[in-house]
Amino acid sequence: MENVEQKFVDSVLEKYDCDKAKIIAIMQDIQEKYRYLPKEALEYVAKKVGMSESKLYGVATFYGNFSLDAKGKYVMKVCRGTACHVRKSSNILQALYEATGTDEHNPTSTDGLFTLEIVSCLGACGLSPVVMVNDTVHAAMTPDKAKALVEQLRGEA
Amino acid sequence: MREKLLNLDQFKALQEKCIKARENEKRKVLVCCGTGCAAGGNLKVYEELKNQMAAHGVKCEVALNLTDCAGEATGLKMSGCHGFCEMGPLVRIEPEGWLYTKVKTDDVPEIVEKTLVGGEFIERLGYHQNGELYKRQEDIPFYKKQTRRVLEHCGHIDAESIEEYLSIGGYSALAKCLFELSGDEIIQEVSDSGLRGRGGAGFPTGKKWAQVAAHKEEPVKFIVCNGDEGDPGAFMDRSCMEGDPHKILEGMIIAGVATDSTEGYIYVRAEYPLAVHRLTVAIAQAEELGILGDNILGSGKSFHMHINRGAGAFVCGEGSAMTASIEGNRGMPRTKPPRSVDKGLFGKPTCLNNVETFANVPDIIKKGAAWFRSVGTEGSPGTKAFALTGNVVNTGLIEVPMGTTLREVVYDIGGGIKNGKKFKAVQIGGPSGGCLTEAHLDLPMDFDSLKKVGAIIGSGGLVVMDEDSCMVNIAQFFMNFICEESCGKCTPCREGTTRMNEILTRITKGNGKMSDIDELKTLGKMIQTSSLCGLGKTAPNPVLSTLQNFEDEYIEHIRDKRCHCGTCKSLAQFVITDKCIGCTKCARNCPVNAISGTVRHKHEIDPAKCIKCGTCKANCPVGAIKEG
Numbered sequence: 001m002e003n004v005e006q007k008f009v010d011s012v013l014e015k016y017d018c019d020k021a022k023i024i025a026i027m028q029d030i031q032e033k034y035r036y037l038p039k040e041a042l043e044y045v046a047k048k049v050g051m052s053e054s055k056l057y058g059v060a061t062f063y064g065n066f067s068l069d070a071k072g073k074y075v076m077k078v079c080r081g082t083a084c085h086v087r088k089s090s091n092i093l094q095a096l097y098e099a100t101g102t103d104e105h106n107p108t109s110t111d112g113l114f115t116l117e118i119v120s121c122l123g124a125c126g127l128s129p130v131v132m133v134n135d136t137v138h139a140a141m142t143p144d145k146a147k148a149l150v151e152q153l154r155g156e157a
Numbered sequence: 158m159r160e161k162l163l164n165l166d167q168f169k170a171l172q173e174k175c176i177k178a179r180e181n182e183k184r185k186v187l188v189c190c191g192t193g194c195a196a197g198g199n200l201k202v203y204e205e206l207k208n209q210m211a212a213h214g215v216k217c218e219v220a221l222n223l224t225d226c227a228g229e230a231t232g233l234k235m236s237g238c239h240g241f242c243e244m245g246p247l248v249r250i251e252p253e254g255w256l257y258t259k260v261k262t263d264d265v266p267e268i269v270e271k272t273l274v275g276g277e278f279i280e281r282l283g284y285h286q287n288g289e290l291y292k293r294q295e296d297i298p299f300y301k302k303q304t305r306r307v308l309e310h311c312g313h314i315d316a317e318s319i320e321e322y323l324s325i326g327g328y329s330a331l332a333k334c335l336f337e338l339s340g341d342e343i344i345q346e347v348s349d350s351g352l353r354g355r356g357g358a359g360f361p362t363g364k365k366w367a368q369v370a371a372h373k374e375e376p377v378k379f380i381v382c383n384g385d386e387g388d389p390g391a392f393m394d395r396s397c398m399e400g401d402p403h404k405i406l407e408g409m410i411i412a413g414v415a416t417d418s419t420e421g422y423i424y425v426r427a428e429y430p431l432a433v434h435r436l437t438v439a440i441a442q443a444e445e446l447g448i449l450g451d452n453i454l455g456s457g458k459s460f461h462m463h464i465n466r467g468a469g470a471f472v473c474g475e476g477s478a479m480t481a482s483i484e485g486n487r488g489m490p491r492t493k494p495p496r497s498v499d500k501g502l503f504g505k506p507t508c509l510n511n512v513e514t515f516a517n518v519p520d521i522i523k524k525g526a527a528w529f530r531s532v533g534t535e536g537s538p539g540t541k542a543f544a545l546t547g548n549v550v551n552t553g554l555i556e557v558p559m560g561t562t563l564r565e566v567v568y569d570i571g572g573g574i575k576n577g578k579k580f581k582a583v584q585i586g587g588p589s590g591g592c593l594t595e596a597h598l599d600l601p602m603d604f605d606s607l608k609k610v611g612a613i614i615g616s617g618g619l620v621v622m623d624e625d626s627c628m629v630n631i632a633q634f635f636m637n638f639i640c641e642e643s644c645g646k647c648t649p650c651r652e653g654t655t656r657m658n659e660i661l662t663r664i665t666k667g668n669g670k671m672s673d674i675d676e677l678k679t680l681g682k683m684i685q686t687s688s689l690c691g692l693g694k695t696a697p698n699p700v701l702s703t704l705q706n707f708e709d710e711y712i713e714h715i716r717d718k719r720c721h722c723g724t725c726k727s728l729a730q731f732v733i734t735d736k737c738i739g740c741t742k743c744a745r746n747c748p749v750n751a752i753s754g755t756v757r758h759k760h761e762i763d764p765a766k767c768i769k770c771g772t773c774k775a776n777c778p779v780g781a782i783k784e785g
Contacts, residue, residue, distance in 0.1 A: 126544075126546060135430050
């Protein structure tokens, strides 16, 4: 496995007793480390838990949180839930697309820094509109604040 | 390290100690660390409070002091969500019950000096409404009309301490169930209370438990807690899991004892990392004390708890899809029967309830069914938590008796519509619900009354919309959501919602036909009656209910190619109002020369030439150009 440390995957498998029923948790742990699900890792996991690759692929692609493509360093989840929607989150999304140089079809920026995701609700409706960057919630966004946030993250990277 | 409690006496002794320690804590500072206030910077406020208290020689206690109960120290606690998210970050001061709003780290030295040392209220940080200052949290209109039962301790205790939970009488309902009541007696009490499932459908909880318990021959049964709060605009369960996680655990263990089940699963949305963290901490603490695990408090009963993180699929909020997901499969619903009470998780009898349902249980056991029925309506007793959001002054998390009217919620608690605009509608119950209009303002909100007008309580999201919200756009928004979240198993839902979304999209783009309205109604009815699971069956609700209440708006979009709210960009029209001072700036900047007029006279836009780029609006120095 070129891009994946077998030792790490083994430790995850051990943590969940190679249990088929815990396949979602296993993939979540792997994705947490690599920010996506590397193909080699999935093939290896399928063999280890005794599941066909196609079945595993089926589970991985069913859930919105799993990604088979490499993601940027900062995953920006733009909330498009109802509360954010009525407070004009579409303008935030547009501003972020422009600031990061991404669009609907190319959600990851070419420099590998940003991935834009649209989520249906982050449950922080009282602070709408919100954007979650990795695990941090940014509240009461405006298009200007969104642009400033991208610049700030670019500076930190 | 906590010592394991081996019997009821040891439990009672520890609880006694915790209660005393809490009573001894005269002064307390509760820093809201729910997702909202944490995002607003309250974690830094907490750290700064710690530093400043040390600097000013204020003895600070971050955990309940069980050994030395002198009562001199000030308790500093990270609490769960207070609910008043609009005014966050929030800090509550006890014993006075003062609430400081919009607190920043720069305010901390003043809070420590004036309030903690001097005992003085800082007016600047207090909550003001209509020129009046409200010092105490309970006096603020937002809180005054509420009846907080499920959320009673949310924001009032340290969410990551089992001792704090014990100090407010936590786990004594479980102790009662373990040592005083039989399983049937517990179920009887829950049935008598009339508690109905808070996840949306309102199925009687006691009845469900009895159906699971009836499988006496089956040694393996499961308790599952649905924390997959996927409805956009709902966050009651999140706040509950973050603010009072032990209450949910206690409710689940009681369900386990009542139905003779020994394994529990909590399925939490992946978008709620803090809830997962707090529940994990709570489970570990309960295990340390022997409140979870084998032979709980020496009673001979056992219960084990597992957490499953969701992976981003809305449909997993449906019972059979959730159990499929816990089993490690694609989260797709299956045909019923068999119902999950007979064949659920891993094919075993399963009791699946919502977070808020479980959180209601401990108090029902402790205070009795009659107490529970003392608020709410005959058919829907108790309270309901709602997430109040959208174009309303006070957004946040609220809890009111079932049967409270929409008017009380929007105007008395919510403080009315933002920016002095007019009320238009409330979307209740997310993508499965419907919209309520001005005509419904005095409708009592309970399971049965809402059903009669084609809406549902659902998970309890209330999104308030003002006069500028386009109802066709909202309907399209929900249909787009459902299209993406439909699991694709059954045709009516997969294909039907896609067709409805196409029709709605073309209407919002100005390409609709008058026949589209009938087509939407026909498709909607078909999807409602022939879909496999609840997601599909309720998917057309937002469209059908907006059609019922706002058909004029659909017609406006289709026939007049207009969206008077200005939400649907393709239909937007730019109009110059009487505010125009005739400066000619708009005309000079218009890329297609669509604006005409003479200096110092009102200009006009030729709609035939206008390409709706908005340059004129952006350039107008007096805001005379309106879009809509």
